[in-house]
Amino acid sequence: MPRRQKTVVVTFGGGARDEETFGPEGQENIPHLMKELIPQATFFTQVVNRGILGHYVATASLATGIYERFDNFADVAPENPTVFEYFRKGLGRPVNDTWVIAPSNGFNRIGQSAGGTFAPGFGARVVLPKHLLTAALGKTSTNPSGLEFLLQDNYEDMLFTPPSVQNEIQPSKLTEMLHLSADDFTHHAQTLSSADELSVYVMRQLMRQFAPSLLWITLHDMDVAHTGAYSLYIEGIRRTDRLCAEIWQMIESNPEYKGRTTMLILPDFGRDSDFSPSGNGFQHHRTGDPLSRTTWMMAMGPHIRQNRTVDRALDSVDLVPTLGAMMNFPTPLAKGRPILEVL
């Protein structure tokens, strides 16, 4: 891989169904994906997740290329090596060359596997924007009232207590690294309308400061569907659609990224079908029915064929070997196969 080639992976840690996105009736919710990004992308219409349909464990599976089996709500690291470890070890990259922007405290262990034998210490740095904001709010004179909506941690089980975060980097150190004062960060947060916007803001800072070669962000707003409020779920999808376009604009307007970045966008999985009797439609992803397991992926970048649709079914665990093949590092323990259409 040329030294300056970069990859950005955008996952949705809140499943979205075809009928609210790329199905005929859902396209009105994703104007940016439809009109701006699809024409520049190779679009895969079927990505099947055969693993556990919980957002942390599913995202961890995307990152390891193996269907992880741990309790979705447990404070554990993935058992198998992550793509970040493969990347750093395989290419000898420094710690700041791969970052994960995670949507909730429950994702704080995703950067480094628990296995410890493959590449201990080669994980990604994980930034938890909400954790960052919480810390900043504690250090600023600004009245924190009104920013709680940016700190929403988890929708899947509203009564779940997220694990206490033990990051390798202290929030104060992180804001310093990102050249953000607590006041600036807090003030900017006040202009945002959701937790995902906060994540994208942090992503922009990371791209400016470190220009990591492998950057992974998980968006989470649409998982508000678990409250059963369809309008809020749709609102989350529309915001995510806009943020995906913004991320691409960030890539195209940043000289470190422009013209040398591949972006992959994929939800971790779908949501239950309206017609699955054991489910309650869009609200959850508990039935394991085909709709809840099947989603899509969009790939775009200088080496990706534009305006192309691929209907063959991919597997979620194909992502890691594909990233390895694209960026030229081995992924020996990952399952799945490289997706030839993007290589």
Add this chain to the structure above:
Amino acid sequence: MIAPGELRAESFARYPPQARSFAVANLPVLQRMPLILIALVLRQAIQYDWCFPREREQLSCQLDLLGRMDAASFDALMAPFSAIQLSVELRGLDWVSEPQQFSEQLTAYLWSQHQIDRYHEAAQGYQRSLEKTLAEKTVTTPRWTMVTVGQGTQQTELPLFRRLLPHGTLFTNVDPSDGLEVLLTEIRSRAQQYPLEYGHWYIEGGELHAGSKGVQGLTVMSYARLVAAAKREFALLNQFTNRAGGGGKVGVEAVSSYIAGLNPDDLGLKGTSADDVLRHFEVNVLTQGAGCQIYSTTFVQWASRECLHRAQPLTLFARFATRQRSAPVEQLLARDPLQQPQDPQGSLADADMGAYYTWINQSRLAGADQSRFLVWFEGHGVVCAVSPTLPRGTTSTASVNMRQVLDWMR
């Protein structure tokens, strides 16, 4: 823990009286079931004292049928469940006295072992087989479900009832002036004409309409009345997590088990022994339905789903109201939803989807091809009516009133 074949009458000592009698009466067939299925059956049987008549009937029919089967047919039906391997830990749980907790552990185990799809296939195959064998109960009269959305919403640009239109007729010029009274009159009339215990329901997203009070044979529940119980539920959960976690975190399974064990008294739901079944149903709705404690739209959708699924009523009137505006969960859990700014447009979109789901849930019941379904944008002139007497996918702009629409649906 014992194996199913070792079950004895004493095994059900911790069951409520009617549940215990039911289990003991069906002991021979229970003893023959594989663990996965028996736990599923016992999860329902332990609630027998608070089951609706239709649920009791179905449970009895199911076990009667299994009891009458010859050994070969029985074994063939059980084979998909028997083929799923369970861990020693699962087998060691007290699945007789705590079938709900067993189910939660089982689900987590099946997902982790990638066996959830096999389990679903087994469950669906079992269900299909039962439905094929057990003749569907004849419905005395076609079911009617009437839904109103948009209570308190002045106007909207939302294209309403798009999902339902292919199945019915959209009326766009209905005189709204006495629409609610006409619907309530219809409900009262049906409750009187077809008396049936828990056969006619009114589920309200706000305050109960005065016209529903004192109607003989009409089961009513409202979000406004249950908000206090929902707040009590959250308070109890807080106490539980603080107590159990000692300031640390408590596992999701522990929280689920605690919630599953709550009863009407715990939530401060007062009533008489005559409405004990309804009080338990209300507890089930509040403790099992995600989001229905904080959003009235979710409450009406979920309560309607559970009502149709469990009570299988002849008449259901589901009236959506506005829900409070979105906020961080901590605030949603702490504040009074009835005293907050409302989100009328979001509520209307929620209710539109909720109405569609209510139609789907009605369509799963016996006699679906003869069922009637009506949804009305309350206070406005838009109605979608689904009935075998009306064309599908048609829009009528003719000036009509609600009474006429109901008459055309008969």
